[in-house]
Amino acid sequence: MPVYLLLELILVLVLFALVRVYAPERTLLAGAILGAGATALLAVNYRALLSLEFWVGLIGFVAILSALMVVIHPNPMVSILFLIVNLFCIALFYLILQAQFLAALQIIIYAGAIMVLFVFVVMLLNLKAEVGLRVAAGPQRWGALLLGAAFVALLFNAIRGRLDQAYVEPGMFDPAFGAARGLGGLLFSKYLFAFEAASVLLIAAMIGAVIMAKRQVRR
């Protein structure tokens, strides 16, 4: 079962992290032993490596882990790197759903252009590890916890009834659906109005940004 293999690999990873935190001087030894164990696991269950379920699970795990690291890591630049990893995982999900065109765009636009701007800003402001950005105890923290719990409940409720559809059958989607032609056809026929409205909005936002930047120069 691919899922059990995945869980075992995650267990190995957690063990390694525990050793690194509680006994840093044994990291190399633990890494060697656990790495050999993981390799043996993969060698015995090599069939699982060919199944879609294993890869979907692995990508999902990396996606969740990187998303957590974006929030947890104190260094803004490292957070950005994990966000890029996360965006890559989402692109891989698009690929699994046969939406190759969307996957490529996801990487070009989000992981490429937008994240480069993030990197640029962090470098320009020369942000070091965050100081005093942690939320102190008070109404804000309680509010955040409450809203977070509500959101988790909402997500759980949405997923609960769908566990039988957790994985996608390989032949479920039409490959032409995710190609550039199919997407372009939909954008310029069925969703033409929404598409044009979005582009007008973007142009308005761009002009607004230019005007605001100019006004500050004059001052």
Add this chain to the structure above:
Amino acid sequence: MDPNLSQLLVESAVKIAIFFFVVMTAVAYMTLVERRVSAWIQDRQGPNRVGPFGLLQPLADGIKFLFKEEITPPHVYRPVYLLAPLLIFVPALVTFSVIPIGPAVELYGRMVRLQIADVDNGVLVILALSAMGVYGVALAGWSSNSKYSLMGGLRSSAQLISYELAMGLSIVGVLMAAGSLRLNDIIERQAEHGWNILWQFPGFLIFLTAAFAETNRLPFDLPEADTELVAGYHTEYSGMRFSMFYMAEYVNMITASALATTLYCGGYHVPGLYRLGLPPLVAALVQVLAFCVKVGFFLFVYVWVRWTLPRFRYDQLMNLGWKVLLPTALVHILWVSFVVLMDWS
């Protein structure tokens, strides 16, 4: 295991090994070509002592880099500092996997494409990977924690954002003409209707300029401008890690040349070859050779331009990118769409 799948895996592994070997050898000899050609342009001798005509010089350079001490300065942010050379090197190599270097050939009873992966969205994959290359430069600059490196990284990210736009728009013309994002379709279209460079010359010029900027080559090498920034983003690197930046620059040049060949100069297509009636295997060999010659020409142009033009000033660079190349590319798209609509080509 499914026999088809295992065959595919073996075939891909062989192809990857061959491509890697060829590209890395080409990189090694590009460094020699660059030094010899620059010497020729400046009326000097260049490295000519190691082996006949200096042909063993790249080997000597490689050995020297391997035995140099790797110094990691104490003030760097270590994880990112170690990651940055890989981030610039790997995407540059991977880009080559979608470029076709020849037609499909029948070998051992199988149709084999002379290309590692025949991707439907080949052009987009290339754009996506070239967008990844900037992280290597920017993060090397940031993690070095030194003012020269930081300036180099900042300049590089601004430069790449500006020129990626012009590059993408110039490629749109090619895509409209071919009606496909697949590189093989683009080459076939050029074989039938004439090379794109003949009627999309402005687009070709924009693409070439943007490619120079994306590979950080002179006249756009502001991220490492030696006269003002020591060595820019790789100031703090030494030994094998430094040479990885250096190799990545050459791999990027080769990939950009291969891309210019594929998109504008017909790829592996040789006009009038089918009239000679050669056996398919020989014809394929001629086509692969033609591809190599075309790429070699573009590589020579890279070296030629480097030793001919002086470096741009930073404001000139930005003006050229945003006020000249971008509007020209948009007008060029209009022209190409007009031609495609009237079906003139």
